[in-house]
Amino acid sequence: MKKNLVLIFIMTVSITLAFFKFTYDIFISIGFFTVFLTSVYGFFAYDPIWYHKSAHVIISSMIGFLIGTYELFKYLSSFLSKVVDPSILPSADLWTVFFGILCFLVMIYEVAMLKKSK
């Protein structure tokens, strides 16, 4: 159903990003790997508790969102660095930020669904 699709989506995007960002920023890489693992557990592990899949969706998207926030803040604060060293060129990894925003929306939606359903 829908939750499984979301989990698969998160799984694939996060492991891809984790792989490609390995040299760019180790925190982002490790962070996305954690997102990957969390969503994998949610998809493959069986647990009778009714909110099992929802929980994994929410947590993995929460972490994804935090990583996106980190990248955004890094970008914003590099403008501050520009004051000290004008040669600095602020840049942000758009894929990370974009995925972070997506994750935020997923998280909000899932929490709302949870509250409505029970």
Add this chain to the structure above:
Amino acid sequence: MLVPLSSLKIGMKGKIQSIDFEEQIKERFLAMGFVPGKDIELVHVSPFGDPMVFLIDDNKIMIRREQAGKILIDVGFLIDTLFNIPDGMCEVFTIDSGMMLYERLKSLGIYPGITGEKHLYKGRIFFRTNQKDILMGKRISRKILCKKYL
């Protein structure tokens, strides 16, 4: 049946019977919600087995196994692996595994909620449901958690 709090498995409930500490520490437990007569349930166990988190009313309280051993609980049912649980009728509570094993067991007629009888024949574990009598290997029977009413 009275058992120490530390012997509970996740999902098991009971009623607090007595708290066996010296006065000052006992008072602390009382104040935190460990009041005799209240229902208590084990909800989380730490990665290394210790500490444990229990649910009393709406509170989740973490205590170490050592202290949990001194609190007696009156349980209405036992939860243990099919491997350990005493022979006789019991109810499948949960399957501790991935999706694959779960589906396989389900197709055999074993899934949470099902009642069956555990018995041994020539040292091997069998689980008899109203459909069939199934041989359970040691590894698998350690992954099936059963509930036995007392």
Add this chain to the structure above:
Amino acid sequence: MAFEVSIIGNPNVGKTSLFNIITGTRQYVANWPGVTVEKKIGSFSYKGHNFKLVDLPGIYTLSACSEDERVARDYFLNESPDAVIIVADALNLERSMHLMIQILEMNLPAVLAINSIDEAEEKGRIINPEVISKTFNIPVVLTSAKTMKGIPQLLEAIHRTSEQKKFHDINFQYPAEVNKYIETFKSMAAKYPSLSGFDHEWLGIYFLEFGAGSIRMDAELSQSICTSFDMKKLKDIYLNWKYGLIRNLTDMSIVSLGRNWSLRDVLDHVLTHKVLGLLIYLVALFFVFSMTFSIATPLSDLLNLFFSKLSSWAGSVISVPWLKSLVTTGIIEGVGGVLAFIPQIFVLFFFMGFLEESGYLPRAAFLVDKIVRNFGLSGRSFMSIILGFGCNVPAIMSTRTISSTKERLALLLSIPFASCSARLPVYIIIIGAFFPKHAALIMFLLYISSILLVLLSAKLLQVFVTKTDDIPFTIELPRFRLPTAKNLFLYTWEKTEHFLRKASGIILIASILIWFLSYFPSASDIQNSFAATIGRSFEFLTRHLGWDWHTNTALVFGVAAKEVIVSTYAATLNTDPAALKDALASSMSPQSALALLYFIMAYIPCFATLSAVKLETASYKWTAFTFIYTIFTAYILANIVFFIGGLIL
């Protein structure tokens, strides 16, 4: 008119939030005399009257076996607040009543605030405040710190209760045996003039519930009481009655239970998971550090820039050479160097505050508790250790909430061994100069050694620090909540400002002292300054390690702030930063360098950290101890490493 009121409640009920809402920023932190418990006092005015609000510690009971509880109980006994605001949790009403009844038994003018009513409503739980209100004849207000609901009514209730000045004597319908006991107790206690200040009925109940150790009473009296009554049986009767009463009140007050699950359960499902939980914890810590360094470092650099600009301006305005040097190098650059890492401290505290206020920390403590227990620590302490790797200062200040005094002290004194970020530039330069091929490995070794040193030190110190207390590690896993910006800001600001104020004193003095030692006797020749002389005087201790006065002097200055080691080296070796690496490489052997690295890792913490230690222990003894302990350990460690290094390198 002026009134004094107090606020009390279980931990995690939102007492602090209510306190912040009522007092705004008009609050300050002090200490209860003789203990390390924090005392927060705020003020507010209502209808023209001035109120002083005293924040009492979050406790479950007034039994007085922990400092927190004793402080609260003694406050009630010694001061007569015009009102006591009891904060209860709407979703945990029954447990909150335990404390409430104890306070009512003390005949204090109470106001009950049932907080987090918004969360209750969201779950569909409905509470009827009239039941409790009518039973005890006290005002009961349903409040929500988040939505500000009920606040005006609460203020009104506080005002009304304070003005009434009525002696609240609630007639509890105790069981017959308990009543008999009370009457006997009262008549016996009347004979003791030392007890005339107490309400004997309350004293009797308190003695019954908590025993002789909890309050000072004449031995004769307690003995005769214990012989006249079967205290154990009486206590059971009393407790049964009390819990029955609480049960009934709660059942009648909760009109509808509502949903039986909360978001907390959903999140905990993953956060307490064997594998994922731990991994997420590590990532969370990594997140805190990454955020700190990406946000704080630019700010810090900006501050450094500001200070150097200020310094040059001051230099251009002052003409007297020694004064110029004092003001620019000594004061501005010296103090500025430390102030420049205020951004790091602020951001670290901010995130720590977020983790704490959101309710996540107990989960983290739960995950690692078993491992750290081998070192006599609890899961809660682990967080402080990790913080120490960012900066020792917030780490030391975060130990305040550790309840076991023994653990807290041992931890506090061991945190300086955590390799903070200020030591990093020094490591980088030295490792770069001596071990360019194996840089990452050496760095990794250093950090692992640092963690081990902290843990072992904590274990060791606990053997010597004998203040035993054994309150079992039992904490609650509270509901998750999104911290409000206001609370977070107040929390972070309070910690940062506190440090700023206290630390700037010692840092200012230290900076001036160091300037003095390096400036005199001859202004431009650092080779012959007092500092260099001091460095030379230590050579007899360090010669066998291959360190000469250049190193010693740098180490002496490094006490002010570890980064200073690098700049001192540059000054004494007379090179510019670019050539420093080569200059260093030729000044000693790799073996000496390795020993030096370990020495730097462990020796005397920077002045900022020393001030934090003084702040948290409130004693010069422990600060001096830290000084001696760390340098002693560092010296031994350096020698050991030198020896082992000689075998390997």
